[in-house]
Amino acid sequence: MTSKNKWLSVPYLFWSVVFIIIPLGMILYYGLTDKTGAFTLDNIIAITTAGHAKALRLSLLLSLVSTLVCFLLAYPLAMILARIQVKRHNFIILIFILPMWMNFLLRTLAWQTLLEKNGVINHILAFFHLPALKIINTPAAIILGMVYNFLPFMVLPLYNALSKIDINVINAAHDLGADNFYTFVRIILPLSIPGIISGITMVFIPALTTFVISSLLGGGKLLLIGDVIEQEFTRTSNWHLGSGLSMVLMVFILINMVLSAIFDKDGEGSML
Amino acid sequence: MRSALKKIYVALIILFLYAPIGTLMVLSFNRSKTRAKWGGFTMKWYIGLFQNEEILRALFNTLLIALASSLIATVIGTVACIAMTGMKRRSKSLLMGITNIPMLNADIVTGISLMLLYISLGIRFGMGTILLSHITFNIPYVILSVMPRMKQLNISTYEAALDLGSSPLNAFFKVVFPDLLPGILSGFLMAFTMSLDDFIITHFTKGVGVDTLSTKIYTEIKKGIKPEMYALSSLIFVTVLTLLVLINLSPDKKEKK
Amino acid sequence: MKRIKKQFIRSTAVLLSLLTALPLGGCTSSGRGINGQVIVYNWGEYIDPETIRLFEEESGIKVIYDEFETNESMYPKVESGAVAYDIACPSDYMISRMIENGMLAEIDYEKIPNAKKNIGAQYYEQSRGFDPENKYAVPYCWGTVGILYNKTMVDEPITRWEQLWDEKYADNILMQDSVRDAFMVAEKRNGDSMNTLDPEKLTAAKNLLIEQKPLVQAYVVDQVRDKMIGGEAAIGVIYSGEAIYTQKENPDLVYVIPEEGTNVWIDSWVILKNAPNKENAEKFIDFMCRADIALMNFDYITYSTPNVAARELIEDETVKNSEIAFPDLSQYSNLETYVYLGEEGDSLYNELWKEVKAY
Numbered sequence: 001m002t003s004k005n006k007w008l009s010v011p012y013l014f015w016s017v018v019f020i021i022i023p024l025g026m027i028l029y030y031g032l033t034d035k036t037g038a039f040t041l042d043n044i045i046a047i048t049t050a051g052h053a054k055a056l057r058l059s060l061l062l063s064l065v066s067t068l069v070c071f072l073l074a075y076p077l078a079m080i081l082a083r084i085q086v087k088r089h090n091f092i093i094l095i096f097i098l099p100m101w102m103n104f105l106l107r108t109l110a111w112q113t114l115l116e117k118n119g120v121i122n123h124i125l126a127f128f129h130l131p132a133l134k135i136i137n138t139p140a141a142i143i144l145g146m147v148y149n150f151l152p153f154m155v156l157p158l159y160n161a162l163s164k165i166d167i168n169v170i171n172a173a174h175d176l177g178a179d180n181f182y183t184f185v186r187i188i189l190p191l192s193i194p195g196i197i198s199g200i201t202m203v204f205i206p207a208l209t210t211f212v213i214s215s216l217l218g219g220g221k222l223l224l225i226g227d228v229i230e231q232e233f234t235r236t237s238n239w240h241l242g243s244g245l246s247m248v249l250m251v252f253i254l255i256n257m258v259l260s261a262i263f264d265k266d267g268e269g270s271m272l
Numbered sequence: 273m274r275s276a277l278k279k280i281y282v283a284l285i286i287l288f289l290y291a292p293i294g295t296l297m298v299l300s301f302n303r304s305k306t307r308a309k310w311g312g313f314t315m316k317w318y319i320g321l322f323q324n325e326e327i328l329r330a331l332f333n334t335l336l337i338a339l340a341s342s343l344i345a346t347v348i349g350t351v352a353c354i355a356m357t358g359m360k361r362r363s364k365s366l367l368m369g370i371t372n373i374p375m376l377n378a379d380i381v382t383g384i385s386l387m388l389l390y391i392s393l394g395i396r397f398g399m400g401t402i403l404l405s406h407i408t409f410n411i412p413y414v415i416l417s418v419m420p421r422m423k424q425l426n427i428s429t430y431e432a433a434l435d436l437g438s439s440p441l442n443a444f445f446k447v448v449f450p451d452l453l454p455g456i457l458s459g460f461l462m463a464f465t466m467s468l469d470d471f472i473i474t475h476f477t478k479g480v481g482v483d484t485l486s487t488k489i490y491t492e493i494k495k496g497i498k499p500e501m502y503a504l505s506s507l508i509f510v511t512v513l514t515l516l517v518l519i520n521l522s523p524d525k526k527e528k529k
Numbered sequence: 530m531k532r533i534k535k536q537f538i539r540s541t542a543v544l545l546s547l548l549t550a551l552p553l554g555g556c557t558s559s560g561r562g563i564n565g566q567v568i569v570y571n572w573g574e575y576i577d578p579e580t581i582r583l584f585e586e587e588s589g590i591k592v593i594y595d596e597f598e599t600n601e602s603m604y605p606k607v608e609s610g611a612v613a614y615d616i617a618c619p620s621d622y623m624i625s626r627m628i629e630n631g632m633l634a635e636i637d638y639e640k641i642p643n644a645k646k647n648i649g650a651q652y653y654e655q656s657r658g659f660d661p662e663n664k665y666a667v668p669y670c671w672g673t674v675g676i677l678y679n680k681t682m683v684d685e686p687i688t689r690w691e692q693l694w695d696e697k698y699a700d701n702i703l704m705q706d707s708v709r710d711a712f713m714v715a716e717k718r719n720g721d722s723m724n725t726l727d728p729e730k731l732t733a734a735k736n737l738l739i740e741q742k743p744l745v746q747a748y749v750v751d752q753v754r755d756k757m758i759g760g761e762a763a764i765g766v767i768y769s770g771e772a773i774y775t776q777k778e779n780p781d782l783v784y785v786i787p788e789e790g791t792n793v794w795i796d797s798w799v800i801l802k803n804a805p806n807k808e809n810a811e812k813f814i815d816f817m818c819r820a821d822i823a824l825m826n827f828d829y830i831t832y833s834t835p836n837v838a839a840r841e842l843i844e845d846e847t848v849k850n851s852e853i854a855f856p857d858l859s860q861y862s863n864l865e866t867y868v869y870l871g872e873e874g875d876s877l878y879n880e881l882w883k884e885v886k887a888y
Contacts (some may be wrong), residue, residue: 052887220886221886234599237605
């Protein structure tokens with residue numbers, strides 16, 4: 001476990017150079033050139049055009065909101081789960097991973113069936129003479145889709161961080177006269193920061209780059225930056241513009257990485 | 273009262289997560305081919321499923337790729353974690369930064385860039401290229417779940433084993449490995465899950481005639497997704513769930529003290 | 530702690546072995562037939578698998594079959610040469626793009642006798658829009674784009690694109706979520722060509738689409754089918770091939786070709802220039818043009834077949850004479866087929882469409 005073992009990093013180093021760095025270099029190359037292969041910054045500046053800027057703003061807004069919703073839903077949940085016996089640990093993790101074993105597209109389509117005007121939920125509401133739910137094809141449905149798909153990525157790191165907190169620390173705080181609220185603010189919350197950071201990253205970034213959700217649940221009426229990039233690659237075949245815009249998104253990824261490095265010095269926040 | 277509230281809260285979240293899955297299961301018994309209409313109960317999609325060679329082959333490919341890529345990723349990732357503990361802080365952060373890239377990059381970008389890579393290297397597209405790509409996006413999940421375990425590790429036990437005359441390899445497998453195991457396993461499981469669910473990267477790196485369940489589902493979009501897919505997903509899901517419940521609820525009295 | 534680990538290993542191991550063992554029986558031998566192979570790239574679910582089996586049996590040629598979901602995702606895979614395909618089945622405008630970029634091989638009709646014998650001349654005529662000399666493409670499926678409406682949800686028959694701008698139907702309209710189809714609707718409404726590159730006409734079309742946006746319930750592609758069957762919307766823009774199926778599921782639905790004219794699309798077999806098995810590719814296309822085989826495919830995918838001989842074999846008279854499956858094209862004067870607009874034309878359309886979507 002000492003520096004002697006440095007050679008052990010060779011396989012992974014090799015792997016990341018070949019399969020991560022070089023492909024990334026190709027994206028940079030495409031992003032910084034035009035169709036003739038000449039250097040240009042146009043593909044990056046393109047983010048400032050009205051349509052792209054609006055798509056980016058919208059994506060940022062929706063992914064921030066869904067990250068926040070995920071956090072608000074997941075934190076109390078993780079606190080409850082963390083107090084369940086340790087021997088159920090793996091079972092709990094699996095409960096949240098298992099939905100992902102059903103294909104992503106099928107699950108999102110199922111939400112359409114649930115939310116539609118004549119969908120399952122509205123049938124149930126009508127049965128109880130309740131007013132109909134009208135969120136399909138609105139931004140709210142996109143947020144719901146994001147929260148649904150990425151909630152496990154928030155729950156798991158929070159659960160992991162919270163279940164590591166020694167119950168004795170909390171008991172000690174109580175013994176010393178701290179009330180529940182004070183204990184939460186001064187003990188539990190600070191100790192769970194690595195989990196919070198990791199959870200926010202794991203929800204915010206995929207939400208920022210997603211594209212299927214907006215077209216399936218949002219009725220295709222809102223253009224997200226992920227949709228734009230996807231279309232540049234698969235429909236318009238303008239890989240240069242697509243790469244340029246991806247580079248813009250990478251800036252947000254970098255910002256996020258720097259922030260997590262600041263708040264999570266030991267890299268303790270982890271998924272599982 | 274409070275514990276009842278807690279239970280209700282957990283139940284609601286689980287309902288939220290599993291509602292679409294329940295919907296799909298109901299649809300798998302729908303006689304009508306469209307998801308928009310209930311045409312009566314039928315088992316025909318389940319019967320059809322086992323006669324549909326293409327779907328079964330896609331299932332086989334999916335599981336094979338998921339299993340192989342997550343296994344290989346687990347080995348590479350775990351070894352990388354061990355190596356990283358011996359590294360200087362800066363090079364370690366750099367490597368961790370690189371590790372984050374495939375996880376955080378949009379799938380489409382990863383997929384296209386890998387396709388370009390394989391073309392420029394002249395690699396033949398097929399199962400091999402899918403496997404390489406899946407390993408690539410799986411490694412980060414392994415590293416991110418093994419790394420925290422690595423930090424909690426007590427180095428002195430390993431050193432003690434060495435002092436007592438154990439070979440480094442032996443000491444590793446007897447002393448370090450068992451402590452890392454939960455992290456390794458959850459990393460493996462996460463990798464396996466991610467591989468199962470991937471579509472975009474597979475689409476761009478797959479060879480001719482090699483299909484996974486995801487690519488099959490997406491190509492069916494134009495003509496409508498076949499209900500056999502709902503049936504298959506339900507089967508996989510129920511199998512896994514039943515096994516999990518059985519294993520976790522079995523009393524196991526002998527080991528309990 | 531140790532016990533949990535054990536349990537976890539055990540559960541994972543059991544799960545995985547079970548799941549991996551399950552489909553082993555479904556793994557079949559793949560390899561070359563006695564007469565070699567042919568690599569086919571087609572739309573998903575766009576052929577009766579039984580016809581492939583029959584072809585393999587009769588010809589001794591192994592078919593390696595691959596599927597794509599859009600013309601645009603097909604193109605880079607073929608162009609990049611990642612896989613050397615023999616045959617593809619793109620749509621009209623994509624074929625003209627591939628012709629322009631020298632990606633296709635000329636068809637030798639001597640080797641494909643069924644293509645000339647069974648495919649109706651009018652379809653070759655229609656193909657001239659994208660393949661002027663009929664040198665590259667053998668029509669496989671075709672159809673129109675029209676309006677599907679639910680007669681219980683409208684109070685007058687829908688006959689014109691114009692009615693998609695009627696405020697009565699706010700939040701009850703489903704539009705196609707693709708550049709060319711969306712612009713086609715607006716351009717046809719304005720009486721313009723759907724292949725126009727005139728900036729003024731394009732701006733007019735864009736403004737129309739923006740004007741329509743508040744009325745649109747959703748921009749969808751394949752979801753029109755399910756949403757119309759479920760009664761989610763009153764009016765939807767849809768491909769004719771879906772019309773028969775949707776009507777069967779919901780008898781209230783009516784399909785019309787709007788008076789202002791529309792798009793006639795044709796998906797055709799093409800042989801790629803660098804096809805490694807050209808002769809087998811010819812045999813495959815010839816086989817698919819056989820009347821009985823084309824009929825099987827028509828029954829399976831329900832999209833109109835250009836195979837006149839196959840249509841004669843249809844037993845159900847209502848289907849055989851269906852106005853939806855086989856409209857008389859000569860009756861309309863304003864039908865068109867998409868052509869490739871060139872890189873600049875394409876990006877112009879895409880820019881404008883993005884403005885509509887982002888508006």
